[in-house]
Amino acid sequence: MNQFASGTGGATSIILNAGKARIQGVEFEATAVPVDGLTLSGSVGYTDPKFKEFAFRDPATNMIIDVADEARFSNVPKWNYNVSAQYQFPSFGFGELLAQANYSYRSKMYFFPLDRVNIFNEDIASPGQGTLSARLTLSEIALGGTGAMMEISAWGENLADNDKLLYGIDFGGLGFGGASFAEPRSFGIDVKFSY
Incomplete structure (x- = not known):
């Protein structure tokens, strides 16, 4: 595994063999179609x-010690879930309308x-965070008698405008750490043509 380290001599990434680990978990998925068009x-x-x-290796004594009781897995949240809804409207004759909404969540995650070693690890950890997104798509729009088709989508990402922390870096040996964040709430329109 990678271990980032920094000090007065600079910063580096060290490859470590942690020794032994156990990863266990469970996952459930479900899909329902309660009425025609709704998933x-x-x-x-x-x-x-x-x-x-x-x-x-303890830098104070240069001895190898076992720190399994304090080590955390990096980039692994304990919990995650996702819920989504999709509705396919009855055909309008001039196109097919599809509405989608999705919410996903993951719990706290350490880097x-x-x-x-990384003294700002707790400060730069990514807190539990969720993302809400939605999309409305009108497809199969015929462009005259050319055989060409058009699709228009209006979408929104991070609709709750959460400050989503994507990654943290710890320059603890130099006295500071930093973090990068995802884009704030955003909207857009996509137009696609097929020939």
């Missing part, structure tokens, strides 16, 4: 990763395994 779906997942052994 509801959802999923939930739980992941329980644990280090059984994590060999670490580095050891606080003793």
Whole structure:
């Protein structure tokens, strides 16, 4: 696994063999069509990763010690779920209208395994966060007698305008850390042509 480290000599990424780990979890998915044209779906997942052994060279003593009890898996949230709804409207004759909405969530996630190496690990961790998006698409629009078709979609992303933390970096040895965030609420229109 990668371990980021920094100090007065600069920053580097070290490859470590943590030793031994156990990852277990469960995931459920379901889809329902309660009425014609309406599709509801959802999923939930739980992941329980644990280090059984994590060999670490203590810089104070230069001895190899086992820090499995304090190490965390990086980039692995414990919980995630997703719910979505899609409705296909009856045909209008001049096109097909489809409406979609989706909400996804994941729990808190750390970017580095050891606080003793990355001292800002807790500060730059990504908190539990959700994303709401929606799309309305009108497709199969015939362009005269040319055989060409057009599709128009209006969409919105991050509709709740959450400050979504994507990644954190810890320059603990240099006294600071940083983070990058996803785009704020955004809207757009897509137009596609097929010939």
